[in-house]
Amino acid sequence: MNAREADVTEATERRQVDDLDARLAHVRRLLDAGAEGELATWLEELHASDVADLIEELEEDERVRLLGLLPPDIVSEALSEMEEAEHPEELLAAASPERLIELVRALPDDDAADLIGELPPEEQARVLSLLPRVEAGALHKLLQYDDESAGGIMTTELLAVEMALSAAQAIEEVRRQAREIGEEFYAIYVIDRYRRLQGTVGLQDLVLAEPATSLAELLEPPVATIPVDMDQEDVARLMARYNVPSLPVVGPNDALLGRITFDDVMDVIEAEQTEDLFRLAGVSEEEEVRSGWSESVRSRLPWLFVNLITASLGAAVVYLFRDTIDELVILAAVMPVIAGLGGNAGTQALAVTVRRLALSDEPPQRYWGVAFKEMFVGLINGLALGLLAGIAGYVLEGVWLFGLVVLLAMWGNLVIASFFGAFVPVMLERAGADPAVASSVFVTASTDIFGFLLLLGLASALLL
Amino acid sequence: MNAREADVTEATERRQVDDLDARLAHVRRLLDAGAEGELATWLEELHASDVADLIEELEEDERVRLLGLLPPDIVSEALSEMEEAEHPEELLAAASPERLIELVRALPDDDAADLIGELPPEEQARVLSLLPRVEAGALHKLLQYDDESAGGIMTTELLAVEMALSAAQAIEEVRRQAREIGEEFYAIYVIDRYRRLQGTVGLQDLVLAEPATSLAELLEPPVATIPVDMDQEDVARLMARYNVPSLPVVGPNDALLGRITFDDVMDVIEAEQTEDLFRLAGVSEEEEVRSGWSESVRSRLPWLFVNLITASLGAAVVYLFRDTIDELVILAAVMPVIAGLGGNAGTQALAVTVRRLALSDEPPQRYWGVAFKEMFVGLINGLALGLLAGIAGYVLEGVWLFGLVVLLAMWGNLVIASFFGAFVPVMLERAGADPAVASSVFVTASTDIFGFLLLLGLASALLL
Numbered sequence: 001m002n003a004r005e006a007d008v009t010e011a012t013e014r015r016q017v018d019d020l021d022a023r024l025a026h027v028r029r030l031l032d033a034g035a036e037g038e039l040a041t042w043l044e045e046l047h048a049s050d051v052a053d054l055i056e057e058l059e060e061d062e063r064v065r066l067l068g069l070l071p072p073d074i075v076s077e078a079l080s081e082m083e084e085a086e087h088p089e090e091l092l093a094a095a096s097p098e099r100l101i102e103l104v105r106a107l108p109d110d111d112a113a114d115l116i117g118e119l120p121p122e123e124q125a126r127v128l129s130l131l132p133r134v135e136a137g138a139l140h141k142l143l144q145y146d147d148e149s150a151g152g153i154m155t156t157e158l159l160a161v162e163m164a165l166s167a168a169q170a171i172e173e174v175r176r177q178a179r180e181i182g183e184e185f186y187a188i189y190v191i192d193r194y195r196r197l198q199g200t201v202g203l204q205d206l207v208l209a210e211p212a213t214s215l216a217e218l219l220e221p222p223v224a225t226i227p228v229d230m231d232q233e234d235v236a237r238l239m240a241r242y243n244v245p246s247l248p249v250v251g252p253n254d255a256l257l258g259r260i261t262f263d264d265v266m267d268v269i270e271a272e273q274t275e276d277l278f279r280l281a282g283v284s285e286e287e288e289v290r291s292g293w294s295e296s297v298r299s300r301l302p303w304l305f306v307n308l309i310t311a312s313l314g315a316a317v318v319y320l321f322r323d324t325i326d327e328l329v330i331l332a333a334v335m336p337v338i339a340g341l342g343g344n345a346g347t348q349a350l351a352v353t354v355r356r357l358a359l360s361d362e363p364p365q366r367y368w369g370v371a372f373k374e375m376f377v378g379l380i381n382g383l384a385l386g387l388l389a390g391i392a393g394y395v396l397e398g399v400w401l402f403g404l405v406v407l408l409a410m411w412g413n414l415v416i417a418s419f420f421g422a423f424v425p426v427m428l429e430r431a432g433a434d435p436a437v438a439s440s441v442f443v444t445a446s447t448d449i450f451g452f453l454l455l456l457g458l459a460s461a462l463l464l
Numbered sequence: 465m466n467a468r469e470a471d472v473t474e475a476t477e478r479r480q481v482d483d484l485d486a487r488l489a490h491v492r493r494l495l496d497a498g499a500e501g502e503l504a505t506w507l508e509e510l511h512a513s514d515v516a517d518l519i520e521e522l523e524e525d526e527r528v529r530l531l532g533l534l535p536p537d538i539v540s541e542a543l544s545e546m547e548e549a550e551h552p553e554e555l556l557a558a559a560s561p562e563r564l565i566e567l568v569r570a571l572p573d574d575d576a577a578d579l580i581g582e583l584p585p586e587e588q589a590r591v592l593s594l595l596p597r598v599e600a601g602a603l604h605k606l607l608q609y610d611d612e613s614a615g616g617i618m619t620t621e622l623l624a625v626e627m628a629l630s631a632a633q634a635i636e637e638v639r640r641q642a643r644e645i646g647e648e649f650y651a652i653y654v655i656d657r658y659r660r661l662q663g664t665v666g667l668q669d670l671v672l673a674e675p676a677t678s679l680a681e682l683l684e685p686p687v688a689t690i691p692v693d694m695d696q697e698d699v700a701r702l703m704a705r706y707n708v709p710s711l712p713v714v715g716p717n718d719a720l721l722g723r724i725t726f727d728d729v730m731d732v733i734e735a736e737q738t739e740d741l742f743r744l745a746g747v748s749e750e751e752e753v754r755s756g757w758s759e760s761v762r763s764r765l766p767w768l769f770v771n772l773i774t775a776s777l778g779a780a781v782v783y784l785f786r787d788t789i790d791e792l793v794i795l796a797a798v799m800p801v802i803a804g805l806g807g808n809a810g811t812q813a814l815a816v817t818v819r820r821l822a823l824s825d826e827p828p829q830r831y832w833g834v835a836f837k838e839m840f841v842g843l844i845n846g847l848a849l850g851l852l853a854g855i856a857g858y859v860l861e862g863v864w865l866f867g868l869v870v871l872l873a874m875w876g877n878l879v880i881a882s883f884f885g886a887f888v889p890v891m892l893e894r895a896g897a898d899p900a901v902a903s904s905v906f907v908t909a910s911t912d913i914f915g916f917l918l919l920l921g922l923a924s925a926l927l928l
Contacts, residue, residue, distance in 0.1 A: 021829075047687065049705055081707075175672050184668075186650075186709070204648070207671060208639050223511065240734065241513050243545075243727035245650070245709050262726045263707035266733065270704065273737045274819045280741075281815035282808060289820040296841045300812045304805060304845055308852060311804040318797040325789070325796045332789045332796040333782040336803060336912055340775040341768060343807070344746060344905060348764045351745035355738045356753040365485075377760045381768055388772060441808060448800055 023050070024057050031062055036069045043070065048077035056082065072099075076106035079115060101130050104139075110155040110264075113142035150235050151228040153268065154249045154258035157181040160189040163198050167218065168211035174203070186245035187222075189256055190215055197225065197248055197256040225250045228257050235260055236268040279436040280354060282307070303438050310445030314339070317449055321456035324464060330397060331459055334389075338409050338455050341385060342417040342447030349374045349421025350439050357425060357435045367430070371422040378418025379411075386411035401462055409455035417447045487514070488521050495526055500533045507534065512541035520546065536563075540570035543579060565594050568603075574619040574728075577606035614699050615692040617732065618713045618722035621645040624653040627662050631682065632675035638667070650709035653720055654683055661689065661712055661720040689714045692721050699724060700732040743900040744818060746771070767902050774909030778803070781913055785920035788928060794861060795923055798853075802873050802919050805849060806881040806911030813838045813885025814903050821889060821899045831894070835886040842882025843875075850875035865926055873919035881911045 023046075030039040043051055055063055055078055067075055104112045104127065116124050116139060124143070128136045138156055145151025159177050161170045174188060187200045199219040209218055223242045226235055226249045239247060239262060246261040275285040282303035287295055318325070318335070325331050353370060386407040394403030420443050425435035487510075494503040507515055519527055519542055531539050568576045568591065580588050580603060588607070592600045602620055609615025623641050625634045638652060651664045663683040673682055687706045690699055690713045703711060703726060710725040739749040746767035751759055782789070782799070789795050817834060854871030858864055884907050889899035 047706060049707075171671065178668055178672060184666075184709075202648075203667060203671070204642055207635065207667070208642060240727075240730045242511060243513075243730070245648075245726060262709060262730070263704075266704045266707070266726070266730065269730065269733055270823065274823070277741060277744075277815050277819060281811045283812045283815055287816065289816060289823055293837055293840045293844070296816070296837070297844050300809070300841070301845050301848060303812070304809060304849055305852075307805055307808045308801070308849055311801040312856075314800045314804065315797040318800065319794070322793045322797065326793050329786045329790050330783070332799070333779040333786065335796070335800065336778045336782065336916070337772070337775040339800060340778065340908060340912060341771055343908065344771045345764070345768060347745045347904060348747045348767070351741050351747055352751065352753060352760070355741060359734065359738070359753055373757055373760070376757045377764070380757070380761050381765050384765060385768055385772055388769075392776075440811060444804060444807065448804060452800070 020053060020057065023054055027054055027058070027066065028062065031065060039066075040070055040074070043074055048074075049081040051078040052081040068099075072102040072106045076103050076111070079103070080107055080111035097126065097130055100127055104131065105135070108155050109135075109138055109142060109157060110153065110258075113139050114147075117143055117147070145228065148232045149228070150226045150230045150232065150249050150260060151257070153232055153235070153264045154226075154228070154260045155264075156258040158189060158248075158256075158259045159185045159187075160191045160195070160256060161201075161215065163190050163192055163215055163219075165215055166211065167206055167209040167213040167215065170201070170215055171206055174206065184261075186261065187248070187259070189248055189259075190219055191256055195256055197222070197250055197254045200248070222248055225254070226260060227251075232268045233272045236265045236272065239265045240269065276354065276358065276434075276436045279434055279438065280350070280440055282438040282441050303441055306438065307441050307445070310441060311448065313445065314448035314452055317452040318456065321452070321460060324456050324460040327464055328459060330402075331456060334393065334406055334409075335452060335455060337389065338406075338413050339448045339451040341410065342413040342451045343444040345378060345381060345414045346417035346421040346443040346447050347440060349378070349418045350425060350443055353422045353425045354436050354439065357429050367426045371419060371426060374418040374422035375415055378415040381418075382411040382414030385414065399463075402459075405455065405458045405462055408458055409451065412454045413447060413451040416450045417443070420446045484517060484521065487518055491518055491522070491530065492526065495529060503530075504534060504538070507538055512538075513545040515542040516545040532563075536566040536570045540567050540575070543567070544571055544575035561590065561594055564591055568595065569599070572619050573599075573602055573606060573621055574617065574722075577603050578611075581607055581611070609692065612696045613692070614690045614694040614696065614713050614724060615721070617696055617699070617728045618690075618692070618724045619728075620722040622653060622712075622720075622723045623649045623651075624655045624659070624720060625665075625679065627654055627656055627679055627683075629679055630675065631670055631673040631677040631679065634665070634679055635670055638670065648725075650725065651686075651712070651723070653712055653723070654679055655720055658717075659720055661686070661714055661718045664712070686712055689718070690724060691715075696732045697736045700729045700736065703729045704733065740818065740822065740898075740900045743898055743902065744814070744904055746902040746905045767905055770902065771905050771909070774905060775912065777909065778912035778916055781916040782920065785916070785924060788920050788924040791928055792923060794866075795920060798857065798870055798873075799916060799919060801853065802870075802877050803912045803915040805874065806877040806915045807908040809842060809845060809878045810881035810885040810907040810911050811904060813842070813882045814889060814907055817886045817889045818900050818903065821893050831890045835883060835890060838882040838886035839879055842879040845882075846875040846878030849878065863927075866923075869919065869922045869926055872922055873915065876918045877911060877915040880914045881907070884910045 026042070027039065030036075030042070043054075046054075051074065055066065058066060104115065107115060116127055119127065128140060131139065142151070142156065158181070159174055161173045161177075165173060170188070178185065185203075188203060188206065189200055190198045192198055199221050201215060201218045201220065205218050223244050224238055224247055226238065226247050228249050228251050230238075235247075239260070244262075246259050248256055249258040249260060251257045274289065278285055278287060282300065284299040284302070287299035291299070353374065356370065386409075389410045390403040390407030392403075393406035394400055397403070424439050424442050428437055428439065429435040490506070491503065494500075494506070507518075510518075515538065519530065522530060568579065571579060580591055583591065592604060595603065606615070606620065623638055623645070625637045625641075629637060634652070642649065649667075652667060652670065653664055654662045656662055663685050665679060665682040665684065669682050687708050688702055688711055690702065690711050692713050692715050694702075699711075703724070708726075710723050712720055713722040713724060715721050738753065742749055742751060746764065748763040748766070751763035755763070817838065820834065850871040850873075853874045854867040856867075857870035858867030861867070888903050888906050892901055892903065893899040
């Protein structure tokens with residue numbers, strides 16, 4: 001097969017996930033053989049994000065050895081592909097100051113800042129002190145921003161040309177700056193001499209324009225600008241909305257501070273959606289998908305305690321009606337069916353509403369419409385399930401009134417469930433909280449309570 | 465304030481969500497005033513995705529009127545910003561053939577294909593027949609691909625230059641093609657004379673290279689190539705993984721068919737994550753966040769029926785132990801607490817495991833490790849909650865053995881819950897199904913069943 005085919009096949013292999021362990025074995029083999037040169041060349045073949053996966057999988061000691069012998073640029077690329085949380089601290093601990101500097105300088109500055117940000121304060125100071133003043137200054141600034149804000153994910157490495165230039169001069173300037181920053185750029189920012197953002201000019205337009213054209217003619221206002229303190233989730237929504245590969249980050253008076261690119265944002269979108277799902281399920285967002293058991297316990301136990309309290313309310317309702325159950329013990333068997341289906345119908349409404357709030361831009365006054373739609377859905381699903389359960393109940397007990405009680409309880413509880421499923425997240429949103437926060441705990445609790453109230457209340461009213 | 469500031473302020477306003485209704489009112493005012501010119505100029509100011517929002521919000525008749533009087537390019541841009549499902553079919557129905565052609569031709573071809581794809585077959589044929597043969601042919605091809613495959617989301621409008629050219633010639637060619645396709649391009653594809661993909665060359669490298677340089681020298685293998693039939697979710701994962709703004713789509717023998725850009729993929733990521741959340745909650749993916757009640761009923765009722773059956777199993781267990789409950793009715797009050805907490809602990813484990821499977825590339829042999837970690841978490845959380853519940857039980861009944869039963873039931877059920885929470889999605893994944901599919905229904909069902917078994921079984925063994 002020719003070189004091209006080889007490339008494609010390689011690319012395809014790279015995509016394959018299940019050969020991770022194979023690669024891991026290969027690395028270990030080379031490490032043990034001490035074939036450092038071979039290892040380095042082999043790793044250079046891989047995409048940085050594959051190297052990152054490998055590093056994450058290695059044992060601590062192997063990892064330190066591997067990172068010790070790799071050229072800094074490979075290591076840095078790999079590091080910048082890793083999720084912050086997965087950065088191997090021991091690498092930083094193990095690395096010599098000189099080594100650390102090499103790494104930091106090879107990293108794009110946003111990643112460098114993340115990396116340094118993980119060090120204990122005195123370490124941070126030490127590393128910064130070893131860097132050239134300019135870089136140290138830039139990094140120090142970046143370190144000030146909140147990790148989850150635009151400032152925390154932006155890079156300051158961008159292409160900016162002054163308004164005064166002509167197209168031809170601008171291209172020259174772009175050539176020069178492009179060589180410096182090395183990274184991909186997607187827009188060329190036009191600034192005045194106080195570095196205030198004036199607009200952007202597309203590289204395409206620049207390339208396509210007549211040399212003498214003045215930048216002013218090619219100037220476009222940015223689709224949007226990102227305030228440096230904007231929350232990363234809003235940044236992600238903004239970029240997804242306007243479908244732009246990068247947006248400028250500005251401070252007071254439109255001072256151009258940095259840029260955020262689509263790839264920063266893709267990671268944010270995934271992270272935020274994990275967070276939403278976790279919150280919905282009552283898992284605190286500190287927990288990573290790969291957290292150890294102790295983290296998991298710390299992140300989940302608090303919500304389970306809350307749930308223990310809410311569940312006790314349901315238990316209290318049952319306890320109130322203990323005589324009713326005493327007289328008609330079959331009710332104890334029907335209880336979980338009513339409560340369970342309520343819980344699931346509620347979860348359905350919850351999932352749809354949470355996503356609806358996350359994705360669409362509906363003004364608050366619409367929220368009631370949402371809740372009513374959900375209740376109507378519950379009205380219909382409840383009737384359908386109520387009839388089934390009611391008939392089953394009649395067949396079991398041979399008392400038509402008992403069937404009626406089951407029907408009404410099921411029907412009513414599904415309406416209530418659907419209502420709470422839509423209502424809880426909307427209320428949380430209006431209260432300025434994340435609509436997903438432990439919603440499921442509250443919804444299942446209320447469906448338990450009302451389900452029991454309906455079933456046992458109706459039973460004691462109609463059957464005894 | 466100067467023009468620049470005006471731009472920024474405007475951009476900021478655009479970002480604001482709550483002024484949607486204000487804009488809506490403005491449009492209606494202009495529509496009623498019949499101020500079509502003013503309306504058109506005002507809409508041209510807005511970003512296409514904002515226009516899209518407006519169109520979605522309008523009543524059917526207003527919408528048709530609005531779309532009727534807008535210049536085709538605005539309409540098409542707006543359409544391409546809308547989610548497929550939100551395309552106003554009545555627009556297509558209402559539009560004259562000529563108008564429809566205008567729209568289709570103004571759209572990028574992937575959006576045009578989506579648009580035509582929504583028409584009834586005979587309509588599709590009609591529209592295609594009215595288009596120039598070449599365009600009709602291209603669209604016809606695109607219509608053949610599965611909506612959710614790479615072919616379904618790719619555009620065929622891309623920049624491709626032949627291997628034989630020099631950098632200077634290539635730039636010329638790029639200029640020409642760029643004018644034609646109008647859209648942003650992120651890579652220039654290098655092909656042989658059979659249009660087989662040879663690799664890519666960055667526009668930057670091209671611009672920075674000496675004019676005489678041959679393309680062969682600048683050629684880079686693509687980070688990855690996307691087979692035309694790849695599922696869109698895998699495409700999204702691939703692009704998020706390699707952080708590239710666009711990837712080439714190839715057919716057999718690396719024939720270059722099209723390209724997919726990050727913005728197509730951002731939409732896919734959001735859509736797929738909605739789908740995951742919905743599946744987890746037992747909502748079929750046909751349901752849109754803005755679906756009407758009838759769709760919602762159709763999408764949710766089936767899972768509720770499944771849930772009715774699974775819940776009945778739990779009921780059956782309780783029924784088996786009805787005598788136990790008869791003798792010790794307090795058990796009926798404890799039941800929902802044990803089952804409910806099991807359900808929530810299971811949901812927590814479920815959420816974490818589902819995301820873990822979705823995000824990380826762990827080989828199947830790791831799955832058992834995941835399940836064991838979750839069980840260990842359940843072991844600890846279960847003990848903590850069991851002790852609390854047990855003490856409460858002792859206080860309530862004054863019988864220490866009763867407290868012990870509650871403790872053991874709670875403890876055991878949380879271990880089981882955590883296990884199922886991790887086990888169900890893993891099994892679904894291994895079975896080649898979506899790990900999220902209605903997992904919560906199965907998990908809560910099993911936590912009910914085992915919770916009741918443990919509580920009532922232990923009670924009848926130790927207390928009676």
